Amino acid sequence: MIAARGGPNFFELDAAASAQNSPYLIFTADGPFPKEIDDGINVEPLPSATEAYRVRICIADTSSAYYRDEVVKHAQTLVEARYLTPQGSEGYTPLLPEPFIKQRELKAGQTKSALVISYIVGENCPPTDVDVQFGNVEIAHNYTYRRFGSKCRFSPEKQPIARAASLTRAQLGVGWNSASVLEEMHSGSFCESSSTKLRDGERITSTFMVGGCHLVGRWLKERDLLAIYRIHDPSDTTLAEFIDTxxxxxxxxxxxxxxxxxEPYCRVTSPLRRLEDFVMNGLLKVYAAGDRNxxxxxxxxxxETVRALNQRIASAQRDSRKRQTTAWLAHAIAKNSSAA
Incomplete structure (x- = not known):
């Protein structure tokens, strides 16, 4: 199933539909034992001369906790949620208070407040009309990645999600090995092709999340707003003394x-488990309300958040080097002992 061809201007129709202000129906996908369900997807086919979709990436609204200094300070000491086992609560250290997580996460059958990152993408339309707002979402189902991937592959209702992911990846393109996706996009056989890279639910979800983080970063940069960006530029030696380039x-x-x-890239899609996303959720609530100050x-x-994040990276690098040195010494000692 692909978006209908022909008809009125899809920008006008999309704006009219959004103006109804009803909760968006979303689906989430995660591993089999998620601790925090903080992101979901809504994809709407748009009538146009060529295939096009309105994509909405919906993120749990954690903005109220951003104003609690004790919560922010605790999160800055952890940087991220920590998991020692994939099941149960053993070894789990949440980034935010667990009652707050349970209150805000996107559980099926509930209506929740969410950060909504929306854009239009199409066969001849790179991601455009990017909007960042907060609104209500209705969670239809919490899928595992495997089940979500199967639904996107075989269910006519869910196939537009896979198509929109394919178009998003193909249009943003670089760095994502998208040649096969481009071929499938033009052939119109994405859901049936045996060579597809987005059949897996985790890949479909990650495509939207990575794309969303880039588009939010672009939205913030264009407006010159305070933000936390994730950068990976080997030519930038600003912190080379502490962090490998x-x-x-x-x-x-x-x-x-x-x-x-x-470029740019701003993490915002996991506010229940990552510090930078949590802080940005609070800032985006301010910006979405029209306050630029x-x-x-x-x-x-x-x-303080940028400092805490980079200190954790530097510390992890030091620990890694120590382990490598210890392993090298142990190997050298064992080799010398056997030679003797």
């Missing part, structure tokens, strides 16, 4: 992310 880091200034082939607290929180 081959490693991605964080900055208040937009920059290249060479491993993704995208941030206060000294916002500037301080962003500065």
């Amino acid at each position: 081959s490693v991605a880091r964080f900055s208040q200034s937009p920059g290249r992310h060479v491993s993704l082939g995208l 941030v206060g000294t607290r916002d500037e301080r929180v962003v500065l």
